[in-house]
Amino acid sequence: MPQIFHHSTNALAKTTIFGAIFILVAALWVAAEISRSSWNTGQWVEIQQPVQFSHKHHTGDDGIDCRYCHTSVETAASAGIPSTSVCMNCHKQIWADSPYLQPVRASFSTGKPLEWTRVHDLPDYVYFNHSIHVNKGVGCSTCHGRVDQMPVVYQASSLQMEWCLGCHRAPEKFVRPQDKIFDMEWRQENKTTAEIKDGKSLVNTNHIQPAKVLTSCSTCHR
Amino acid sequence: MADEHQSDAPHHTTVPVIDPGLTFASVTDKISSIVLKRKTPLAWFIGFAISFILFQLMMLAITNLVFVGIGLWGVNVPVAWGIDILNFVWWIGIGHAGTLISAILLLLRQQWRTSINRFAEAMTLFAVAQAGMYPIFHLGRPWLAYWLFPYPNTMGVWPQFRSPLMWDVFAVSTYATVSAMFWFVGLIPDFATLRDRAQSKPFQIIYGWFAMGWRGSARHWHRYEMAYLLLAGLATPLVLSVHTIVSFDFAAGIIPGWHATIFPPYFVAGAIYAGFAMVLFLTIPLRKFYGLEGFITMRHVHNMAKVMLATGLIVGYGYVVEAFFGWYSGNKYERYMIWNRMHGPYAVYYWALILCNIITPQFLWIKKVRSNLLLLWLISIVVSIGMWLERFVIVVTSLHRDFLPSSWGMYQPTQWDWAMFVGTLGFFFSLLFLFIRFLPMISIFEMRTILPEAEVEE
Numbered sequence A: 001m002p003q004i005f006h007h008s009t010n011a012l013a014k015t016t017i018f019g020a021i022f023i024l025v026a027a028l029w030v031a032a033e034i035s036r037s038s039w040n041t042g043q044w045v046e047i048q049q050p051v052q053f054s055h056k057h058h059t060g061d062d063g064i065d066c067r068y069c070h071t072s073v074e075t076a077a078s079a080g081i082p083s084t085s086v087c088m089n090c091h092k093q094i095w096a097d098s099p100y101l102q103p104v105r106a107s108f109s110t111g112k113p114l115e116w117t118r119v120h121d122l123p124d125y126v127y128f129n130h131s132i133h134v135n136k137g138v139g140c141s142t143c144h145g146r147v148d149q150m151p152v153v154y155q156a157s158s159l160q161m162e163w164c165l166g167c168h169r170a171p172e173k174f175v176r177p178q179d180k181i182f183d184m185e186w187r188q189e190n191k192t193t194a195e196i197k198d199g200k201s202l203v204n205t206n207h208i209q210p211a212k213v214l215t216s217c218s219t220c221h222r
Numbered sequence B: 001m002a003d004e005h006q007s008d009a010p011h012h013t014t015v016p017v018i019d020p021g022l023t024f025a026s027v028t029d030k031i032s033s034i035v036l037k038r039k040t041p042l043a044w045f046i047g048f049a050i051s052f053i054l055f056q057l058m059m060l061a062i063t064n065l066v067f068v069g070i071g072l073w074g075v076n077v078p079v080a081w082g083i084d085i086l087n088f089v090w091w092i093g094i095g096h097a098g099t100l101i102s103a104i105l106l107l108l109r110q111q112w113r114t115s116i117n118r119f120a121e122a123m124t125l126f127a128v129a130q131a132g133m134y135p136i137f138h139l140g141r142p143w144l145a146y147w148l149f150p151y152p153n154t155m156g157v158w159p160q161f162r163s164p165l166m167w168d169v170f171a172v173s174t175y176a177t178v179s180a181m182f183w184f185v186g187l188i189p190d191f192a193t194l195r196d197r198a199q200s201k202p203f204q205i206i207y208g209w210f211a212m213g214w215r216g217s218a219r220h221w222h223r224y225e226m227a228y229l230l231l232a233g234l235a236t237p238l239v240l241s242v243h244t245i246v247s248f249d250f251a252a253g254i255i256p257g258w259h260a261t262i263f264p265p266y267f268v269a270g271a272i273y274a275g276f277a278m279v280l281f282l283t284i285p286l287r288k289f290y291g292l293e294g295f296i297t298m299r300h301v302h303n304m305a306k307v308m309l310a311t312g313l314i315v316g317y318g319y320v321v322e323a324f325f326g327w328y329s330g331n332k333y334e335r336y337m338i339w340n341r342m343h344g345p346y347a348v349y350y351w352a353l354i355l356c357n358i359i360t361p362q363f364l365w366i367k368k369v370r371s372n373l374l375l376l377w378l379i380s381i382v383v384s385i386g387m388w389l390e391r392f393v394i395v396v397t398s399l400h401r402d403f404l405p406s407s408w409g410m411y412q413p414t415q416w417d418w419a420m421f422v423g424t425l426g427f428f429f430s431l432l433f434l435f436i437r438f439l440p441m442i443s444i445f446e447m448r449t450i451l452p453e454a455e456v457e458e
Helices: A009-036 A055-061 A084-091 A099-110 A131-137 A140-144 A161-169 A192-203 B002-008 B024-036 B040-070 B083-105 B113-138 B142-148 B164-197 B200-209 B218-251 B263-289 B298-328 B332-343 B346-366 B369-370 B373-400 B413-436 B444-449
Strands: none
Touching: A055 B444, A084 A099, A099 B164, A099 B263, B024 B413, B024 B444, B040 B113, B040 B413, B083 B164, B083 B218, B083 B263, B083 B373, B083 B413, B113 B142, B113 B164, B113 B263, B113 B298, B113 B413, B113 B444, B164 B200, B164 B218, B164 B298, B164 B413, B164 B444, B218 B263, B218 B373, B263 B373, B263 B413, B298 B332, B298 B346, B298 B369, B298 B373, B332 B373, B369 B373
16 A cells, blocks of 8 residues: 655654744744734824824923823823813914914814823723822823833833733832822832832822722722 | 443443454454444534534634623622533533543553543543633633733733732633643554555644554554553643632632632532543443443443442532532521522522432433433433533522622523524534544553553563
8 A cells, every 4th residue: 555645744744843842932922022012002003093183392401390281180080181272371482373372272263172182091990090190299290101101102102901010019110209299200110129119118208008009909999 | 322331331340342253453453443344423513523513603602702701691790600600610510521430440450531531631622622611702802811920921920819810810711721732642653554554635634643653563562551640630720720710700700609618629529420421422422433332331331320420429419418508507698609599580490400419410320221322312411411400500599699699690501502502512523523434542552551462471
């Protein structure tokens, strides 16, 4: 009887059997990388807005405080998107005729708000409150990155749950003094022993709940 | 049936495990011809067609379920585990006989296992496939079922390792993997036989592919037998562990009727009981239909009936202990649970269960009953139904009235619950029909080893 399979299939069979484990591990690694990539999370992706508004210019160059526009950040769940009239506080005086600001003026005259595109969009099953974070020592740049250096704002963090838990499990690594919350240049993470020691004392003075409470399901999924 | 009764019956201890007239060649011929030479009987087509239509019903039920959600089923508080979880336990229990036959009886050197192990393992594998679907679709969002596995996920959390439901994931997936491996490894030499005997090129290639280059050299056999023994050793603890862990799903809960220490042994015995009932239910018509009486002799039938009787008695003991525990605990919720089982709205299920699972198998004490294939076949059906009722009593009756009368409720399976159940039966039998058509349902090479011809003088 002639051979059904060519001699080389022996080698092929051995390779596939021994290779299976590596192929499987590699496939899992690829899946893990893809799910964390900016393709999936939207991290680092600059989002174009209806107005060519530069955070770099307004915050970095002009030194406007975050709260001038995001007024409710210390008191409410949402940091707040400024109404067109806030823009017009300045822009009826300066750059009042700039073609870049045409949509802003149109919005102001018609009363129809500008439709900004949301950059940081948490899933609806997550409860998030800006005020508690800001009041307990989490600075803007910890999550949002150096907005003062972003001409076009992008999502600086992955916003994946493991990222949230990174701080909720060890808040002392990220908290900062209350007068540095809006300081864009303050360190994003407490790394040295001394810094972490400061972080721990801030956790105490700010009465930040222990990790057991911070990582309880219903803290964020209510 | 009648003439068989006369020829095979009373002296079952002297009935051999294989027809003494068979030889190496005739064993191979007889078993492989079912797959390769004999014309596929019309009854096969009819049986497969019916099973396949029911399988389509399952696909319909699942599709509808995924689009609509599990509100389609009758489950709701307080009975959040309905016949879907019940069917999971039922199917996974059925699988246990296969593993017991193939692994434990192999290690115990019980020769009679050889004729039925291939078939019973296939049954295990197909039953586990049915079982696995229920908890996955019970999740409601089955596409996220992989969350059950511990892997470095983007949520930064691990599954709850302290939950028996988590252990169940490991128990069942291990069980499915080891059963599949064991079955496949057991098939390799037979794949080679089929490859060598197949007439058409495509079949030679397909069987040859699965035979993985098997040539039957001494070195092959040496390694093969070691691998097979190791797999048997791996599978052996699974016979006990899988259903123990399934029982923990209940026993770790605090619901009266679930929270009992008798559960693990009682579940394992019930699983083997149900499994042997299913093996008997399947082998009795098969051996008749394909003329395999020389391979699956009355010795096998008797042995299986005895295993059924023994495990049936353990299960009966379980029921008695449950009732005793309810009384002896002095706990009014436990007592009410037992009272409710016997007199509550689902009492008819309880008494039907006692009839099916405790009273019916008592007939197996009688040798004449054990020798009557038709009666045995009917008893195996009754036991299968009984084991289904047992899980109904445990799952539904315990849940529907717990501690607070204000949270009591009733449960009624919907047509989609039944469609899913009947559909999985269809899927199960479709797979079995394909199995008996395309694979040797009895292990050819192992049968050859128990022939008188194979005895070696040392």
